[in-house]
Amino acid sequence: MPRATMTARDTAWNRSAASLLLGLLCCALPWSTFAALPLPANDSSALRIQGSNTIGAKLGPALVKGLFEEQGLSAIRVEAGAAENEQKIIGKTADGRSVTVDLAAHGSSTGFAALKDGSAELAAASRPIKDSELNALQALGNLRSRSAEQIIAIDGLAIILHPSNPISALHTEQLAQVFAGEVTDWAQLGGHSGTINLYARDDNSGTYDTFKELVLSANGKTLSMTAQRFESSDLLSDRVSQDPQGIGFIGLPSIRQAKAVSIAAGESQPMPPSVTLIATEDYPLSRRLYLYNQESLQNPWAKALVRFAHSPRGQAIVAQNGFIAQTVQAVRVTPSSAMPAAYQVLAAEAQRLSVNFRFQQGSASLDNKAQRDLERLLDYLKSQDKLQHKVVLVGFGDPKSDPARAQLLSKLRAMAVRRELAKQGVLFREITGLGDELPVAANDGDEGRIKNRRVEVWVY
Numbered sequence: 247m248p249r250a251t252m253t254a255r256d257t258a259w260n261r262s263a264a265s266l267l268l269g270l271l272c273c274a275l276p277w278s279t280f281a282a283l284p285l286p287a288n289d290s291s292a293l294r295i296q297g298s299n300t301i302g303a304k305l306g307p308a309l310v311k312g313l314f315e316e317q318g319l320s321a322i323r324v325e326a327g328a329a330e331n332e333q334k335i336i337g338k339t340a341d342g343r344s345v346t347v348d349l350a351a352h353g354s355s356t357g358f359a360a361l362k363d364g365s366a367e368l369a370a371a372s373r374p375i376k377d378s379e380l381n382a383l384q385a386l387g388n389l390r391s392r393s394a395e396q397i398i399a400i401d402g403l404a405i406i407l408h409p410s411n412p413i414s415a416l417h418t419e420q421l422a423q424v425f426a427g428e429v430t431d432w433a434q435l436g437g438h439s440g441t442i443n444l445y446a447r448d449d450n451s452g453t454y455d456t457f458k459e460l461v462l463s464a465n466g467k468t469l470s471m472t473a474q475r476f477e478s479s480d481l482l483s484d485r486v487s488q489d490p491q492g493i494g495f496i497g498l499p500s501i502r503q504a505k506a507v508s509i510a511a512g513e514s515q516p517m518p519p520s521v522t523l524i525a526t527e528d529y530p531l532s533r534r535l536y537l538y539n540q541e542s543l544q545n546p547w548a549k550a551l552v553r554f555a556h557s558p559r560g561q562a563i564v565a566q567n568g569f570i571a572q573t574v575q576a577v578r579v580t581p582s583s584a585m586p587a588a589y590q591v592l593a594a595e596a597q598r599l600s601v602n603f604r605f606q607q608g609s610a611s612l613d614n615k616a617q618r619d620l621e622r623l624l625d626y627l628k629s630q631d632k633l634q635h636k637v638v639l640v641g642f643g644d645p646k647s648d649p650a651r652a653q654l655l656s657k658l659r660a661m662a663v664r665r666e667l668a669k670q671g672v673l674f675r676e677i678t679g680l681g682d683e684l685p686v687a688a689n690d691g692d693e694g695r696i697k698n699r700r701v702e703v704w705v706y
Contacts, residue, residue: 282318283546284546286346292345292347293348293367293548294348294349294365294366294367295310295348295367295369295537296349296356296369297352297355297452298353298357298372298535299477299479300451300535301370302351302370303351303479303480304568305563306349307335308567309554309560309563310335310551311337312559312563313550313554314335314337316554317345319345322337324336327350331350331351331352332348332349334346334347335347353477354369354373354451354455355449355450355455357369358375358382358383361383367548368551369539371535371537372452372456372533372536373452373455373533373536374536375389375390386541387542388541391614392614392617392618393543394543395538396536396552397534397572398537399535400527400534400570400571401497401498401532401535401569402524402529402533402570403453403456403495403496404496404497404501404531405494406486406487406493406494406507407492408487408490408505409503412437414507415507416435416507416516417510418460418461418465418509418531418688422462423465423467424442424444425446425457425461426467426469427471430442443474443489443492443493444472445474446469446475446494446495447476447482447495447496449475451477453479453495453496460531460533460693464690464691464694479499480500482494483500484503487504497569498519498568499567499568511688511694512687512688513688514685514686514687521600526598526600527604527686528697529686534615537551537552537555539552574625576597576600577597577598578597578598579593585684586684588678592640595706597704598703598704599623599703601619601622603619604616604699607696612663616663620663620667623703634673635673635674636706637667637675637703637705638674638676638678638704638705639660639664639678639701639702639704640678640679640702641656641660641677642684642701643659643679643681643682643698644685653681655679656679656681657678663703
């Protein structure tokens with residue numbers, strides 16, 4: 247299993263590295279280096295955030311608390327809001343004035359609705375904005391632009407079972423059949439005989455939207471009416487961990503006491519939801535977590551939170567809360583006979599970086615995450631003295647009728663990344679394309695083809 251061998255960096259490593267980074271940053275960055283933000287008038291909220299429960303339950307409040315600390319606020323506390331899954335993060339200024347951020351976490355779709363009616367300045371989403379939402383919010387500008395769409399973390403949907411369930415891997419096609427109610431007994435999947443009980447997030451959830459897109463719709467299925475639905479990922483996970491016949495899907499931080507299984511899609515090998523495989527977005531059910539704002543953002547606290555979330559300190563908080571930070575790391579990959587020969591040599595001699603470059607749909611242009619990753623990669627190469635003939639770019643793509651064309655297109659993708667990095671003085675050791683080798687997703691849908699059209703970065 248060539249991809250599944252990349253799991254040496256586990257979640258514990260990710261959290262410990264984040265803690266170290268956060269500690270160093272706390273010592274190195276005095277509060278006085280940041281301009282103080284204006285205080286809201288009449289004790290009104292400085293910022294209102296609505297949307298994803300995945301973000302809003304823990305990560306959103308943690309990022310707000312980090313921003314408050316950066317601003318020198320004290321006595322920071324989190325209070326329950328007016329309804330379930332609503333919170334207020336409150337801090338005190340040096341002269342005793344309160345600053346409040348309101349956060350409501352009722353699902354990604356509610357965030358876009360709040361942007362539209364003006365009841366929030368930021369929408370938290372655990373899936374990309376839909377075309378219908380984009381059109382409805384045209385008055386706020388192009389919400390797919392780099393200034394409006396903020397990728398703040400990487401997450402993976404974990405497929406969870408009761409810890410006693412012997413099944414260790416499933417294919418997305420099997421998952422679709424299970425959650426559509428077509429496969430109803432564990433014996434049909436190689437487990438012990440017993441009725442399968444389904445647990446799913448509610449319709450407002452970006453987690454559900456992601457599962458529906460990557461698993462159900464991709465296989466022409468719809469969710470069974472027998473599934474129990476939940477607004478809270480943590481509650482869903484707890485129910486599965488108490489039900490020997492249960493299966494559910496949640497974000498990584500909510501695995502808790504449940505058992506997460508490896509997942510395969512298309513021709514890929516089964517992959518566990520590990521730090522490295524999710525960071526590179528190779529894991530079939532990996533996803534991005536977003537903050538969306540109007541294209542011309544005015545609220546100073548919203549601007550500051552977006553900047554803070556992208557900063558090294560913000561990304562350390564991302565990792566501390568169980569998600570995957572976008573910090574570039576080098577990872578050893580174990581060579582495998584299932585790899586192409588040239589890739590085996592690369593794995594034996596070099597290290598792969600925890601970043602993949604992907605492209606806008608139907609375009610040769612790098613997507614919003616890739617554009618920010620260029621900056622992160624350059625910072626890493628400079629800090630590690632690897633600007634001169636130390637970098638290898640490997641392009642991949644989806645199948646074409648002519649294999650030579652697939653290989654050429656994959657190399658052209660690598661050349662597109664090379665062009666951007668070369669502007670900043672990077673000299674490369676090698677640029678290559680491996681066509682449709684080593685797929686990480688099925689090629690029978692747009693989502694899978696986009697994931698397979700990628701560029702890996704390796705360093706010597």
